[in-house]
Amino acid sequence: MSLAQKIQEAWNKQSNWLVLLRPFAYLYKKAFDYNKQAYLSGRKKVYHAPIPVMVIGNITVGGSGKTPLLIALVKYLQKKNIKVGVISRGYGGNGPFPMLVSPTTSVASVGDEPALIVSLTHVPMSVGANRQKSIELLLENHPNLDFIISDDGLQHWALGRDLEWIVVDYKRGLGNEKLLPEGFLREPKERLQKSTVIEHFSTEMPDKTLSMYLQIGKPYCLNETKTIFHHEQRFHAVVGIGYPERFYQSLNQIGVKDIQKHAFEDHYEYTLSDLIFDDNHPIITTEKDAVKIKAILQNDCTxxxxxxxxxxxxxxxxxxxxxxxxxxQLHKFNIQI
Structure with a gap:
């Protein structure tokens, strides 16, 4: 287990020894506040796109469900004939950036989340650490866009935004409510008071609240033509997401009880050896991991x-x-749904 995974586990358990990291959390806050204030005061330039921009992000480290939320919103807007585009940092991709993403773009170039988003929505998308350049490239190639959604970038103050939706995992909450690295907060909890907060529930939620849950679909086989899924067999649960426990909970919900856990860091770059075990039990994974695993399987000539x-x-x-x-919210920008 890597150091990052050990700290992640300590966050989830709210281990007492995390208090030893408080001096580093203090330094983190000082640096964070200084950088944020530099943009708010005008000492650093903030880029404002010519069309409305919405940021979907979180104030916690680890998966909160922002990418499934973004995909759901993109599909909804597409059905309403709103011309929406998406930008992302392209974490894990090797560029060159900025880069447009298409269904045939390699996951190695743009990262797992952009590859997944485009494969499921075919939305116009560009990626790169410089959000301004990503937006400019996107608009250059898709000049008729009405609206842009940024996948993450909540703490990227150089990007001006018109709307912010923050996803909070209801069950996981804010942990010990401490900043990195003593806790898993990127920003103080007061940040939630300034944006739209979407609560992510484990199962169906009260309809009157701003909330969401992840509906589990039918498992499909990535490398075979088989369509019958036997939930009672033993699986190797291979997962490289921010909060692997949610994946294990989903497996439990569909009756998969017998698993051997193989948890990797978020955006982990799989190799062939990660998928080879001394038995014949099948692997089960997430769609986010599958976009990378599929590439490995296609190159596995032997x-x-x-x-x-x-x-x-x-x-x-x-x-x-x-x-x-x-x-x-979109009505304020003359975008009618």
Missing amino acids: SKVNREVWVLPVEAILSDSCYLLLQQ
């Missing part, structure tokens, strides 16, 4: 991964209140 690789898809289901609020 068929060393001689087992089924199953993918568990999920879809964000939003409360009606979320869509009603989105309509009201």
Whole structure:
């Protein structure tokens, strides 16, 4: 287990020894506040796009469900004939940046989340650490866009934004409510008072709240033509996301009880050896991991991964209140839904 995974585990357990990291949390806050104030005061330039920009992010380290939320919003806007585009940092990709993303773009170039987003929505998208250049490239190639959604970038103060939606995992909460690295907060909890907060529930949620949950889809096999999924067999649960526990909970919900856990760091770059085990039990993974694993399987000319690789898809289901609020917010920018 890496140091990052050990700290992640300590955050989840709210271990007492994390108090030893408080001096580093103090330094983190000082640096964070200084950087933020530099943009707010005008000492550093903030870029404002010519069309409205919405940032979907979180104030915590680890998965909160922002990417499934973004995908759900993109599909909704597309159905309403709103010309929406997406930008992302492209974490884990090797560029060159900024870069447009298409369904045929390699995951190695743009990262796992952009590859997944475009594969499921075919939305116009560009990636790169410089959000301004990403937006300019996107608009250069898609000049008729009405609206842009930024996948993460909540703490990227150089990017001006018109709307902010912050996803908070209801069950995980804010942990010990401490900043990095003593806790898993990127920003103080007071930040939630200044943005739209979407609560991510484990199962169906009260419809009157701004909330969402992940609906589990039918598992599909990535490297075989098999369509029958046997939940009672033993699986190797291979996962490289910010909060692996949610994946294990999803497996439990569909009756998969017997798993051997193989948790890797978020955005982990898989190799062939990560998929080879001393037995014939199948692998089950997330869609985010599957975009990278699929590339490995396609390059496995010797068929060393001689087992089924199953993918568990999920879809964000939003409360009606979320869509009603989105309509009201976009109406202010003359975007009619």
